[in-house]
Amino acid sequence: MKTVMLTYPQTLQSAELSTHPQVLAIGQFDGLHLGHASVILSAVRIARESDMKAAVMTFHPHPKEVMRKGDYEGYLTPLRDKEEILAGMGVDILYVVEFNESFSQLSPEQFVHELLLPLQTRTAVVGFDFRFGHKGAGDEQMLRALGDGEMTVETVPPFLLGGEKVSSSLIRALLKRGEMDEASQWLGRPYSVRGTVIHGEKRGRTIGFPTANLELTDHYVTPAKGVYAVRVNVGDQELTGVMNLGVKPTFHENGMRPTYEVHLLNFDGQIYDQELKVELVHYIRNERKFDSIDALIAQIREDALTAARLLS
The missing domain is CATH 2.40.30.30 (Riboflavin kinase-like)
Structure with a gap:
């Protein structure tokens, strides 16, 4: 797996980023739990069926760490661990976008037209609750509309375990209580x-x-x-x-x-x-x-x- 570090907009202007058409799973993916894995493996499957590269886009540092908003207590899966796990899932390219205050100001339109489409994203794969752009203004329906025929969108439904949606916040709570068996089930490891x-x-x-x-x-x-x-x-x-x-x-x-x-x-x-x-x-x-x-x-x-x- 190849890891590409992106800083908006500088590295997007580099000739090194000319790529083959690809299927791109997009998300923070902190935890890489079973819900995240369902999104990423869907992208890998679609890529293999379409003879395209399977790629993942994530953001680092964590937005909560940069914006100092919410209850941020550390990473479930830091970047190095994330790379190791994604390589084992069959991902060809990992894009790590530097998240900073400037990047947080991007509009949904800029996110698609200045980030996703220049990477030759033909299919974007996202979770059901995906948000993007300044203040989370964009959702999967807007992503679909902004693709405008150049990029299709696949939305993956929530991953349920025992009738409950697997989430990073609940895994964090399980760890804080020492409930390691349950945390392992939700993480998948x-x-x-x-x-x-x-x-x-x-x-x-x-x-x-x-x-x-x-x-x-x-x-x-x-x-x-x-x-x-x-x-x-x-x-x-x-x-x-x-x-x-x-x-x-x-x-x-x-x-x-x-x-x-x-x-x-x-x-x-x-x-x-x-x-x-x-x-x-x-x-x-x-x-x-x-x-x-x-x-x-x-x-x-x-x-x-x-x-x-x-x-x-």
């Missing part, structure tokens, strides 16, 4: 984060449970504080582990920023400065303060056994 292993307090090693302390690579949504059973990718290795996400109240009286600490099961190696991808598969328990170090060690031992059982 376990929620994951990436981070680089950094030096921490090194307390885990002294109590027999060394941990990899993560510095996250992106601004992810922070799920519920607590202990998780996790799968971990380190290079080409896939390992299992138990992760604590929280403020370590047994050792810290005052509040601190939540940290991600992963104890890898059946592993004894040096992984400082390496990048880990951590899938939060099951939520085991809430984070809590223990009366003694011995009580904490006993609980960590139990958590490790629970994680091993859940992931076996």
Whole structure:
């Protein structure tokens, strides 16, 4: 898959953007959940049937982050993760449009005539609730009208799971409650984060449970504080582990920023400065303060056994 970074209007004037006719799925697609996947896979299917390129257009940074409107608490699927998932779905080209205040002022007419049509978009594929242009003035009916015979529009209906529409906002709420099984069902995969292993307090090693302390690579949504059973990718290795996400109240009286600490099961190696991808598969328990170090060690031992059982 080829990724093309677009800045309006500068890069649209570049000769490099002359493309073959294409089918273009358009959306923010934060989460790339089952609803988003239904839109993108529809575009891939139409492209294959029409012998055209299958493309996706998304916007970065997230509009809420730029405009400072609404309750923005981080990404479900940052851009790098989005690229990896889309490549696996058969997408040929990913257009990443820089979202800034200037771009937010585009009218629906400009969006179509100065962005979509110059990319030789022959079919635009959107979700049922798609909005575009300044203040969301355009909808799928306006998109159809503005295509004016040069571009057709396919609208994908809502994706329902158990009779409820799959949405990013509800997935965020599930993560905040630690309901990982439900979140995984809606995402179509376990929620994951990436981070680089950094030096921490090194307390885990002294109590027999060394941990990899993560510095996250992106601004992810922070799920519920607590202990998780996790799968971990380190290079080409896939390992299992138990992760604590929280403020370590047994050792810290005052509040601190939540940290991600992963104890890898059946592993004894040096992984400082390496990048880990951590899938939060099951939520085991809430984070809590223990009366003694011995009580904490006993609980960590139990958590490790629970994680091993859940992931076996």
